[in-house]
Amino acid sequence: MAIHPHRPASAVAARQHSLREQNLALVAHAVMSSPEPVSRAEVALRTGLTRATVSTLVDRFILAGILAELPPLTTGGAGRPAVPLVPATRTVAGLGLQINPNYLAAALIDLSGTVIAESVKPGDYRGSDPAEVCSELRELAQMTIDSPSAAGMRVAGAYLAVPGLVEAGTGVLRVAPNLGWEQVPILDLLRIDTLVLPPTQWSTNPDYQTTPLWVMIGNDAKLAALAEVEAAGNDTFIYVACDQGIGGAIVVRGDLFAGGHGWSGEMGHVIVDPAGPECSCGARGCLEVYASKSALMAAAGLDPRAPISELTQLIDDGDARALEVMDQATKSLGAVLSDLINVFDVPTIIIGGELLELVPYIAEDLTAQLNYRVLSAPYVTPQIKASSVGLYPALVGAGREVLRRVIDDPALFL
Numbered sequence: 001m002a003i004h005p006h007r008p009a010s011a012v013a014a015r016q017h018s019l020r021e022q023n024l025a026l027v028a029h030a031v032m033s034s035p036e037p038v039s040r041a042e043v044a045l046r047t048g049l050t051r052a053t054v055s056t057l058v059d060r061f062i063l064a065g066i067l068a069e070l071p072p073l074t075t076g077g078a079g080r081p082a083v084p085l086v087p088a089t090r091t092v093a094g095l096g097l098q099i100n101p102n103y104l105a106a107a108l109i110d111l112s113g114t115v116i117a118e119s120v121k122p123g124d125y126r127g128s129d130p131a132e133v134c135s136e137l138r139e140l141a142q143m144t145i146d147s148p149s150a151a152g153m154r155v156a157g158a159y160l161a162v163p164g165l166v167e168a169g170t171g172v173l174r175v176a177p178n179l180g181w182e183q184v185p186i187l188d189l190l191r192i193d194t195l196v197l198p199p200t201q202w203s204t205n206p207d208y209q210t211t212p213l214w215v216m217i218g219n220d221a222k223l224a225a226l227a228e229v230e231a232a233g234n235d236t237f238i239y240v241a242c243d244q245g246i247g248g249a250i251v252v253r254g255d256l257f258a259g260g261h262g263w264s265g266e267m268g269h270v271i272v273d274p275a276g277p278e279c280s281c282g283a284r285g286c287l288e289v290y291a292s293k294s295a296l297m298a299a300a301g302l303d304p305r306a307p308i309s310e311l312t313q314l315i316d317d318g319d320a321r322a323l324e325v326m327d328q329a330t331k332s333l334g335a336v337l338s339d340l341i342n343v344f345d346v347p348t349i350i351i352g353g354e355l356l357e358l359v360p361y362i363a364e365d366l367t368a369q370l371n372y373r374v375l376s377a378p379y380v381t382p383q384i385k386a387s388s389v390g391l392y393p394a395l396v397g398a399g400r401e402v403l404r405r406v407i408d409d410p411a412l413f414l
Contacts, residue, residue: 031067068085090152095158095159099161100163126244221241221249240267270336276289293355334365337349
């Protein structure tokens with residue numbers, strides 16, 4: 001699936017030479033946002049640019065490996081046949097990176113949305129040293145970039161997904177309770193050197209040297225939610241990321257509701273019971289202590305690091321303790337999600353992460369909870385959906401965010 005750009009600031013063509021960058025973005029948006037391949041003439045019609053201008057800009061995109069041409073359409077009519085334009089494949093890649101309490105991961109994704117290469121390193125990173133973890137992740141990233149399947153591709157940058165509060169302006173990870181990290185200048189620790197030109201251009205750049213890769217950082221649940229927008233076409237929903245902890249995101253008409261500091265969606269730390277067990281964040285009775293994977297596994301008498309399938313097996317066997325644990329988790333999750341729906345008027349819930357396997361077990365009871373608690377339920381029925389992205393949605397979302405930067409501001413990349 002192609003990378004969808006963010007909404008352009010303006011849909012009106014800029015004709016002054018000084019605004020060439022805006023015209024480049026208009027053309028990139030016109031091609032990337034189209035569900036079907038479009039011709040140069042169609043791009044001109046959608047952007048308001050002249051056909052000659054569009055043709056010149058498209059040629060630049062093709063040369064840079066951002067767009068590609070399909071075989072001409074033969075309609076049998078008079079005139080030159082239209083040549084459809086599509087995102088190029090296996091030319092430009094975004095590097096998605098992820099630090100999770102249970103694993104490190106890296107993936108290269110091309111402009112068509114295809115995962116070209118992926119590496120995952122399991123481990124226990126709770127209470128770990130940030131510098132050591134970043135060193136491990138750097139090696140994993142370099143191995144992914146250097147993999148045979150990625151040969152000749154140009155890496156546009158990297159986006160790191162982390163389970164915590166990220167300060168957008170500085171890239172500082174303020175707190176990640178499930179890692180045990182606070183005030184970590186993570187971008188200073190993570191430096192990835194790579195050639196950003198494909199081998200075919202080395203001969204024309206004899207003095208080009210290894211350069212630090214552009215890297216950004218974001219919350220893993222928000223990046224996972226953006227991947228969900230791409231995958232399923234859902235544009236208004238509450239995303240629940242259930243892993244070691246519980247994160248989330250609110251998406252309205254395809255855009256994230258970020259909040260004042262970009263820290264919205266921390267539903268794992270909504271209080272279910274003020275007198276409940278202590279959470280990793282220091283408060284008591286947070287949703288995480290009732291419905292995260294680690295909490296569920298421990299309460300059922302299982303190793304928190306074991307696969308969730310061990311819990312589903314107990315449920316299938318009718319184990320009384322496991323059933324009681326799931327009942328408590330469903331009630332807690334239902335109470336928090338009902339509050340969110342009542343406040344934000346977003347009645348679609350998408351559940352992802354390691355608890356994806358539990359959706360069939362909780363969907364009916366959770367829907368009943370929402371129908372009981374949500375004021376608007378008699379008029380708009382709340383829906384529970386399973387994520388359609390796969391095991392590593394934040395990793396996919398991170399790689400795609402890099403490529404959106406290419407589409408939103410192609411002049412920087414060209």
